[in-house]
Amino acid sequence: QVRLVQSGAEVKKPGASVKVSCKASGYTFSSYGINWVRQAPGQGLEWMGWISVYNGNRRYVPKFQGRVTMTTDTSTSTAYMELRSLRSDDTAVYFCARDRYYYGSGLEALDIWGQGTMVTVSS
Amino acid sequence: EIVLTQSPGTLSLSPGERATLSCRASLSVSNNYLAWYQQKPGQAPRLLIYGASSRATGIPDRFSGSGSGPDFTLIIDRLEPEDFAVYYCQQYGSSPQTFGQGTKVEIE
Numbered sequence: 001q002v003r004l005v006q007s008g009a010e011v012k013k014p015g016a017s018v019k020v021s022c023k024a025s026g027y028t029f030s031s032y033g034i035n036w037v038r039q040a041p042g043q044g045l046e047w048m049g050w051i052s053v054y055n056g057n058r059r060y061v062p063k064f065q066g067r068v069t070m071t072t073d074t075s076t077s078t079a080y081m082e083l084r085s086l087r088s089d090d091t092a093v094y095f096c097a098r099d100r101y102y103y104g105s106g107l108e109a110l111d112i113w114g115q116g117t118m119v120t121v122s123s
Numbered sequence: 124e125i126v127l128t129q130s131p132g133t134l135s136l137s138p139g140e141r142a143t144l145s146c147r148a149s150l151s152v153s154n155n156y157l158a159w160y161q162q163k164p165g166q167a168p169r170l171l172i173y174g175a176s177s178r179a180t181g182i183p184d185r186f187s188g189s190g191s192g193p194d195f196t197l198i199i200d201r202l203e204p205e206d207f208a209v210y211y212c213q214q215y216g217s218s219p220q221t222f223g224q225g226t227k228v229e230i231e
Contacts, residue, residue, distance in 0.1 A: 035220075037168075045160075045168065045211055045222040061219045095167055100179075107215045109158040109173035111180075116167055 002026035004096050004114035011120045012086050019082040020117045022096030029077040030054055033099040035110055036070060036081045038092040046092075050099075050106035051079065059106040086121045093118050125150050125214050127223035135231040142199040144226045146212035151192045153216030159188055159197045162225075163208045171210075172197065199228070 007021040022034065036048040049060040051070040060068055069082045079096055094117045097110035126149040134142055146157065155175040160168035170179040172188035175195055185200040199206055207230050212223040 044224045045162075045213075047213075047220040047222065049219075059218050097167075100170065100173055106218060107156060107220070109156075109170055109179075109213070109215055110160075110168075111170045111173075113167035113169070 002098075002112050004098060004112055006094075006096060006114040006117045009118040009120070011122065014087055014121055014123055016086050016121075017082060017084040018086060018119050019080055020094050020096075020119070022079040022081070022114050024077045024079070024098070027098075028102075029072075030074050031102040033104045033106060033108065034070070034072065034079040035097045035099065035106075036068075037095045037097055037110070039095070039116075040089070040092040043092075048081070048094075052104070052106070053079070054103055057106070083119075086119075088121050091119065091121045124219050125152065125217060125221050127212055127214060127221055129210075129212060129223035129226045131226060132224075133227045133229060135229050136202055137231050138202050138204055140202050142197075142202055142206070142228050144197040144199075144210055144212075144228075146190075146195040146197070146223050148193040148195075148214055150217075152195075152214045155191050156214060156216035157188075157190070157195045158213045158215065159186075160211045160213065161206075161208045162211065168211065202228070204230075 035050045096114040098112040099108035100111040130145045157175045159172040162168040176188045
């Protein structure tokens with residue numbers, strides 16, 4: 001079946017970087033964009049950005065611009081999200097999620113979600 | 124960016140009752156690109172509705188979405204025990220995509 005499986009929980013110190021992976025299976029990876037959404041403890045959902053696996057186009061939310069990099073590796077059907085200069089308020093569960101429609105432009109509903117990766121930033 | 128305001132914050136209902144959830148956008152949502160998600164504790168969100176009114180694959184027909192422009196509604200007919208959860212609306216008509224703050228549907 002169609003699945004996104006994310007890497008395990010991370011604990012980082014302030015100022016460090018984290019790279020979360022998201023491995024896809026059950027569909028043609030290159031045909032669908034991947035989004036990254038985070039959720040701070042007890043809070044709502046926050047869209048961070050999107051990457052087209054097909055052509056590498058990206059959309060980043062301005063507040064993360066300069067700190068986030070989204071990449072993909074089509075040889076392993078894996079997407080990555082790296083967040084740098086971590087702060088305590090980056091503590092959250094990070095989700096990857098697939099565009100509902102193929103060859104999208106970053107403006108799509110999100111139909112398949114990974115299980116989430118808890119990133120804790122603490123000194 | 125478009126701000127989505129969901130109401131009420133919490134809805135206390137009994138199984139079998141109807142739930143009506145509202146999502147209001149600060150600007151008109153382009154092409155009615157409005158989705159609804161259900162999230163249970165410790166789980167990822169699940170897509171229920173996209174395009175304001177289209178049910179996602181496998182979603183029961185007791186879930187229905189409606190609305191246009193700035194005002195959207197999710198109705199859950201005949202609440203089942205598994206429907207008690209938090210519901211989020213999302214607009215994806217303009218970048219950045221944004222989510223509402225959520226409505227919790229709890230058992231009364």
